[in-house]
Amino acid sequence: MKDIKVAELFAGVGGFRLGLENAGGFDVSWMNQWEPSTKSQHAFNCYIENFGDDSSHVNEDIAKVWKDITDHDLLVGGFPCQDYSVARSLSGEKGIQGKKGVLFWEIMNIVQYKKPKYVLLENVDRLLKSPSKQRGRDFSIMLTAFRDAGYYVEWRVINAADYGFAQRRRRVFIFAYTVETEFATQQAKLDEKDILHKKGFFAPSFKVEKEPSLKHKDKSVTLPRDIVDVSDEFSENYRNAGIMRDGKVYTAELIPLTKSPKTLGEVVEEIYQELGPVDERFYLDESKINKKGRTELEELKYLKGPKKIERIAQTGHKYIYSEGGMSFPDPLTLPGRTMLTSEGTSNRSSHVIEDPYTKRLRYLSPEECERLNDFPAKWTETGMPLRTRYFCMGNALVVGLVALMGERIKEIYNLDVEKFYEQGFEQPTML
Template sequence: MLQVVELFAGVGGFRLGLESTNGFEVVWANQWEPATKIQHAFDCYAKRFGDSGIHVNEDISEVWNDAPQHDLLVGGFPCQDYSVARTLSGESGIQGKKGVLFWEIMKIIEDKSPRYVLLENVDRLLKSPSQQRGRDFSIMLASFRDAGYSVEWRVINAADYGFAQRRRRVFIFAYRNDTVFARNQRSLSPENRIHSNGFFAPKFPVHGEPLTKHKDVNNKLLNDIVDISNQYKENYRNAGTMIDGNVFSREVTPIEVDSIPLRDILEKAYNDYGPADEKYYLDNIKLRKSGRSELEEMKYLKGAKKIKRVSKSTGYEYKYSEGSMSFPDDLNKPGRTMLTSEATCNRSSHVVEDLYTGRIRYLTPEECELLNEFPAGWTNTGMPDRTRYFCMGNALVVGLIKMMGHRIIEIEEEEKRVIKKNPLQLELF
């Protein structure tokens, strides 16, 4: 059983996915929402997982050293500014921007040296910041390199691999350089790692040919992480590897499988919970300041439009245009990406035609949980609906983590087999 530390745990998506494989045990988890008096997400996590493992509701920057030794570190960390600079004493070290939580991850990695690390983030991480594209991700890669790890990453749309939501996220798998897996990866070409025998390809297959309109990236990171912060740029693709600072990145196309349509989610929620409450129907909501009903407002927001706007900084007048979106959402397709603002009157919220009344409504909290592959009712622990939607907008698709968990188990079984066969083999490596 692999021992796991879970950071930025939310309501436990990583844990649900990993422990469903019966190969992992979360021994320590941290969840802390700053500037929030009531810690709803932590309370949900603690209630659902009970006395299994240690649950910590404190600022990770204050308690990172309390994390025990473990095999796998996981977390969905915030996308922030990862820039670094020399310390005041010059060559004695570097300092990351204060409050950036990635540095707390690195402190744990450097102190506890887990064999594996699995992280999740929004895919714009690969391109940030806009004025120096790829800098932040390069700093991350260099940090792993300097800590003695290699890295593989992949942008994955959950719907491409059979799930009910078109949710695109970047997953980052780092592995210690003294593992059997690291030795095996070094023997492969970077193309082979991405397309066949790396971490992601066996569970998330891609077509053999790269997209020709995007050139492969084949580069080496600068040795000095401060130089990377100050001057390094890179156009990272949606898949890639880094070993010893050597970066290979390629735009790949998934071999798609049939996804779960939104209709199935609505049917399951109805079967388990019955009809949706009246409060979710748009025609049951009072008129807004615009003079339109909620139903009319959402129809307008989803429609194509050209709006005259004036730049606040320059006074320049321009036309802002946006295309139309399905109204209501197509029930024969997987759901769109959920945001934390789900079920509010904004363009990104899902609106569906109820299967049994024919009326237009928002998704219920239970339907949002099912879209992320959480058990329906998972966040029904006393938190208000608005917070339940917020938690699901921040969550990941549990089934993806289950698939990755099975892949880590395969890697670990190979590790044990090789070491049992020849205990000195890794030392020679």
């Protein structure tokens, strides 16, 4: 079988590509990474440092170059969770309302222009519930857009630690496939529960209990025919998994069959064995006093501790903001928490551990953060500022999850190859 041609959008430092290459059998024939808010394109530079500089690696605004994309079978990308609303213009045409949502529509431009057989997207799990004033509207718009383009969609919220990885990182993965594929033909014959629990895209690699959650019942809904009506009026409380076929949506709260995760302590030990002791700069500095008169240790204890703070809303209404306490330092016997872009700084979300060798408190090193996302150590080292290395890992995905999905995509792709051979073709015309 020929390698599956891949186009990668919003590539960051290359997590999707690395995962697919680890699976084997994929050829990334075109990629795009562009950070509009800065002249320094550190993520793109990291990408070409690891994968090579090539004319197919494009560092420009996707809105300007999407028509240059090469033919591909699989489109992948982790895109921003923003505003996907649509509206009808004065002339009655459908348009975009909310400029920040334009990147999703660039994805759909490519989907309609190139009609890739498969699309694999990643996003934060709150996408399923946004916006707060019209729950599920944004995701419903996405499902409707794929329906109108001739695709079925399956989604699953996956916590990487549930399937053996070292980080409790929850993300929604969205797999869309054209109705013309053999996989779609086979899926159309299956019951919704059978798809989500056994024979869909996710279940073979990310196994779940036989029965869904009793707390959140399964739901079936039909999307309105007009995407503007979806944007204006439709809302839905989506579960952590579901499918959409011909505008009919089935969603269920699945319970993962968990594997023992790698622990934070194992990550720390791995990096120590590979690179030796962590640099002194990552340890807490008790010599500095901040503007609040606290040492770094005192500040972190306060930030991570429980608190109740009186605040005043814009309306003048007073209310109490409550925040629960967090483990401090982070236990090495558990997988890491979800990394954010602020990792490595003095704030509530940063990991702080007791170094097992020095017994002193410190932040995670960039290499430990890379390993929490299943990247090789020093992946982001060349030419990238320390703060940006943390930022990129806060935005990255867990590479091993993509590798597992890549194995499943190869199985699905092979269904079409076998179909063509059955019809008497010596060489599949689709390749």
